[in-house]
Amino acid sequence: GDSVVIVGGGLAGLRTAEALRRQGHSGPLTLVAAEEHLPYDRPPLSKSLLTGQDPAPRWLRPEEAYAELGLDLRLSRRAVALDTARREVALDDGDALPYARLVIATGARARTIAAFARHANVLTLRTWDDCLALRTELGRARHVTVVGGGVLGCEIAASARTLGLEVTLVEALEQPLARVVGGTVGAAVAALHRDRGVDLRLSTSVVELLGEERAHTVVLSDGARLRTDLVVVAVGAAPNTEWLAGAGLELDDGVVCDATGAASAEGVFAAGDVARLPHPAGEGTVRLEHWSAAGDTAALVAANLFAAPGERRPLSEVPYFWSDQYDVKVQTLGLPGHGAEPVVVEGAAESGRFLALYAREGRVTGAVALSMPAALFRCRATIAERAPLSDALAAAPWTRRPRT
Ligand code: FAD
Known part of the structure; x- marks a missing residue:
């Protein structure tokens, strides 16, 4: 058969579907997407959508252009299990989708801090729904504490400052972004945020939140205590691979793939934030959470999906990432x-x-x-x-x- 099932309605999933059709694939194509929204772009969620500069998401494809994709689009549907022997994906509504080729593009979700789960007004940001909730809370708050000085935490801090809030940004390392770009560049990013009035707390972490209602006291490991109205946790993302437990696929902080995007079971590939690939520029494998990497791996997988193993091309694109802060x-x-x-x-x-x-x-x-x-x-x-x-x-x- 030539039926393709793509699980995950984000950038990687949709771009894979588009590339397959562009290449002339005419077989059945199903896209299973857990969110209720049509696929949209995530980068604006922490930038222009969070500040309200843009009111509505940037849709990856206009609604009227879906018909020409000839897609069996299952919105608000979640894949819950994979059987690689029967080549079948089980959905949360009891449906089972047989596939000749499966593309895993389930992305990642925001990591949380379990100890803070019982508190009101502790938010994370990954989806358009998260963005709407955070936008509303930022509109009510005077002071926000952002936990995590990675790319997302820095962007949220910048957007909150742009909205006129008082912002404390807490990062465990000596500099923001240090894990990604090292301390030299991190120091320049720190200076940028200090210049814009962010209260930057470095080399420290949030150990406790006190107070159950809308206001919190944040307790830091260096002993400092801060009053805050809202806490945003931005401590990284975890790949959505739980539904693959028991499928016998090799998993290791993501779906382990070879350089062509093929996973460890026949006919199964992965793309986007969930995929871990050997990269020509790296040592071992890397799982890139980059907008451009989602497009690169989608194109890779679409090109290799029906190619004989010896004819598949390896990933060769130089990774690119950007972040907008102020x-x-x-x-x-x-x-x-x-x-x-x-x-x-x-x-x-x-x-x-x-x-x-x-x-x-x-x-x-x-x-x-x-x-x-x-x-x-x-x-x-x-x-x-x-x-x-x-x-x-x-x-x-x-x-x-x-x-x-
Ligand atoms: P996702 O976009 O996460 O999409 C995966 C989809 O699969 C989700 O909709 C999810 O609900 C769905 N799903 C999960 N599990 C299941 C299941 N079992 N069944 C069905 N569906 C499922 N990158 C940059 O390069 N520059 C930026 O400035 C930038 N800004 C960002 C800002 C934010 C707020 C976020 C969250 C990300 C940002 N990124 C940025 C990263 C970039 O958006 C991601 O790399 C990209 O979205 C990855 O696409 P994806 O399709 O792999 O995963």
Whole structure:
């Protein structure tokens, strides 16, 4: 048969369906989507949608354009089990969907802090529904505490400041974003938030919340106590793989795939935030939670789904990620971080406008730019080729380097 079942109605799931049809796949195509909404874009949820600058989600595809996809779209439906021997997906309404090929694109969900679960006004952000709830609470609050200084926590802090709230951002590491980009770039991001009036509490964590009602006292591990109206937990995301328990698929913080996007059972592939792939720019496997990676892996899986194993192509795209905080764009190309500190090759970290290169064993693996998008994209080939750092430094300044 040639029937395809895609589980997950986010960016990766929808883009896989679109790519399959574009390639001429004409067999039955089912998209199972747990949310009640048509697929929408997540990045604005922490930015223009949270500030209310945009009122409604950016739909990934206009409603009227679904008919031409010839999709059996099951909204508000959840896959609850997978039988790889019978090649069948069980849904929460009792339906069983047989497949010739299955694409797992169930994404990730916000991690929570179990100890805070009993408190009112402790929110997370992953979906449009979460965004609406958070927007409402931000409208009522005077002071918000954001737990977690990763990308999402920084964006939520920035949006809350833009709305005029008092904001405390609590991060366990020495700098925000340190896990992703290291302390040098993290310090520049810290300066950005301090300049905009965020009360940044670094190298400390929230150990306790006191008070059951709308107001809380936040107790930090360094002993500080803060009064706050609202707590937002932004401590990362966990892949949605619970429904795969017992399917015999190899799981390890995500669905383990080979470089072509194929999972460990025949006919099963994975794309997007839930997929863990070996990456040419990395060591071992990586699970990228990047908007562009969702599109890259969707295209990869669509191309390989019906190809013979020997004819499948491996993932080759250089990873790209961006984050908008206030009027500043933080962007990464390749795989920066991993404990390495970068070399600033243009601008200056103190100025808040710079390009920095990351290297491992003397070879360039990634780059980060703050407010320097053009310079960032000019080092794409350097990263793709893992060029020696010494060559890259000799070629600087990058703004004068011709495009390659
Ligand atoms: P998701 O978007 O998570 O979609 C998966 C879908 O599957 C969900 O709708 C889920 O409900 C559904 N699902 C889960 N389990 C089941 C099941 N069992 N059955 C049926 N359906 C199921 N990336 C950037 O590069 N730049 C940014 O600025 C940026 N900003 C972001 C801001 C926010 C608030 C968030 C949450 C993410 C942001 N990202 C950003 C990351 C980017 O949005 C994700 O990488 C992308 O959404 C991943 O797409 P996906 O389809 O793999 O997963």
